[in-house]
Amino acid sequence: MPNRQVVSSHIESPIVTVPGSKYLANRYIALAALSSGTTRLSNLPENDDIEAALEAVKQLGATVTSVDNGVVDIEGIKNYELPQTATLNCRDSGTLSRFITAVASNLRSQVVVDASEQMRQRPMQEVSQSLRDLGVAVSSDALPISLKGPIQGGRVELDTSRSSQYLSGLLIACLKAKSDTYLILKGKTVSSSYIQLTKNAIELFGGKIEEVSETELKIPANQSLTPTNIHIASDVVSSSYFMAAGLLAETTVTLTAFDFESPQGESQFYRVLEAMGASIKAESDKLVVGYTDQLQGIDVDMGDMPDVVPTLVVLALFAKGETYIHNIAHLAFKESNRIVDLCDELNKLGVDIEYDADSIRIKGDQPLRPAHLSSCHDHRLAMSYALVGIKQPGIVVTDAQAVEKSFPKYWEFLENIGLHTELVN
Numbered sequence: 001m002p003n004r005q006v007v008s009s010h011i012e013s014p015i016v017t018v019p020g021s022k023y024l025a026n027r028y029i030a031l032a033a034l035s036s037g038t039t040r041l042s043n044l045p046e047n048d049d050i051e052a053a054l055e056a057v058k059q060l061g062a063t064v065t066s067v068d069n070g071v072v073d074i075e076g077i078k079n080y081e082l083p084q085t086a087t088l089n090c091r092d093s094g095t096l097s098r099f100i101t102a103v104a105s106n107l108r109s110q111v112v113v114d115a116s117e118q119m120r121q122r123p124m125q126e127v128s129q130s131l132r133d134l135g136v137a138v139s140s141d142a143l144p145i146s147l148k149g150p151i152q153g154g155r156v157e158l159d160t161s162r163s164s165q166y167l168s169g170l171l172i173a174c175l176k177a178k179s180d181t182y183l184i185l186k187g188k189t190v191s192s193s194y195i196q197l198t199k200n201a202i203e204l205f206g207g208k209i210e211e212v213s214e215t216e217l218k219i220p221a222n223q224s225l226t227p228t229n230i231h232i233a234s235d236v237v238s239s240s241y242f243m244a245a246g247l248l249a250e251t252t253v254t255l256t257a258f259d260f261e262s263p264q265g266e267s268q269f270y271r272v273l274e275a276m277g278a279s280i281k282a283e284s285d286k287l288v289v290g291y292t293d294q295l296q297g298i299d300v301d302m303g304d305m306p307d308v309v310p311t312l313v314v315l316a317l318f319a320k321g322e323t324y325i326h327n328i329a330h331l332a333f334k335e336s337n338r339i340v341d342l343c344d345e346l347n348k349l350g351v352d353i354e355y356d357a358d359s360i361r362i363k364g365d366q367p368l369r370p371a372h373l374s375s376c377h378d379h380r381l382a383m384s385y386a387l388v389g390i391k392q393p394g395i396v397v398t399d400a401q402a403v404e405k406s407f408p409k410y411w412e413f414l415e416n417i418g419l420h421t422e423l424v425n
Ligand SMILES: O=C(O)C1=C[C@@H](OP(=O)(O)O)[C@@H](O)[C@H](O)C1
Pocket: 023, 026, 095, 162, 163, 164, 165, 168, 190, 191, 194, 306, 307, 330
């Protein structure tokens, strides 16, 4: 398994345009598969999750044609009956596993949804139970799941306290149910901005969701979705590593084509950095993040920015004072346990990070020592750990190829701004 370390700390060309959003791509691919006609997606990110998503909708009967670099045509499923059982491999993708299990419930055929060993450990039971309640035959509460639709619609309770992806998946899938679907939300919805991201995507395809009350959503039955041409906006989470890199290298980094309009919580990460003392400028679609002085620790609710918590924890190591990150219990259910694994690995640096089930407390500005930090096969840990190397020599990220899940060209992007990395033992 390749290990990698950052071996320079100087940023020479501080302008970055990150690839398209895997979050938006996941939604558009699922919706395109359920549309009547052909959707063209451009600026599609190339990574493991999106490759798996395209492969999965193809197996469900959508036609996927690669047109050009980053441009793909997806013709929606015409026949919801397959000639034989399809077995889908969602690899490490939680989003795909949750979305495609719901989408596949529209078929009248047997579909098996499977994924990597790591993904098989992540919770699926909220999805399987609600699909059963909606008339789908579902074999089990964990991957691999074998199911047979079609989804009938009806009234169902859904617990969204571990992941918002269950709800997003059902919102998409139930657009084509036989009768109206009423989703009654139980528990606090975590990562709730992702629901808005899903609603916006559904609207783009002409779909309708009605808000009956704060805890009840109605999805009118049998909707016809209109294909559309979409340029996928930049990935707001991938951007976070370059904002952090600039601050650690004590310089200014400009992110071009930044998606200021995104409802995704992480699109506001720059506000957290601003509160820590970074200088922030928005110039049309450019986000300029500048270093002014050592960052200050912060007390912050990151419940709606789950995927940039590792980035923030790394920055907090170098900030003055304490950083307290809370409302993050749902981070336990990601590719790794992003509370326990993240903190246990970083504590190998000789620092003082405390955590409990819902929060992380970091004492900043402590002396560090070189260490091998395992990504625990979690792309976000790998990308964040590498940044520690800007400040501290001898930081080796093990299982560094985990970045392929969302950002296979991450090392190349670091190289392009002047941060050299090396493969090491
Ligand atoms: O809907 C989505 O695209 C996602 C929702 C979030 O998950 P949870 O809702 O499980 O927190 C996020 O962490 C994940 O990377 C992607």
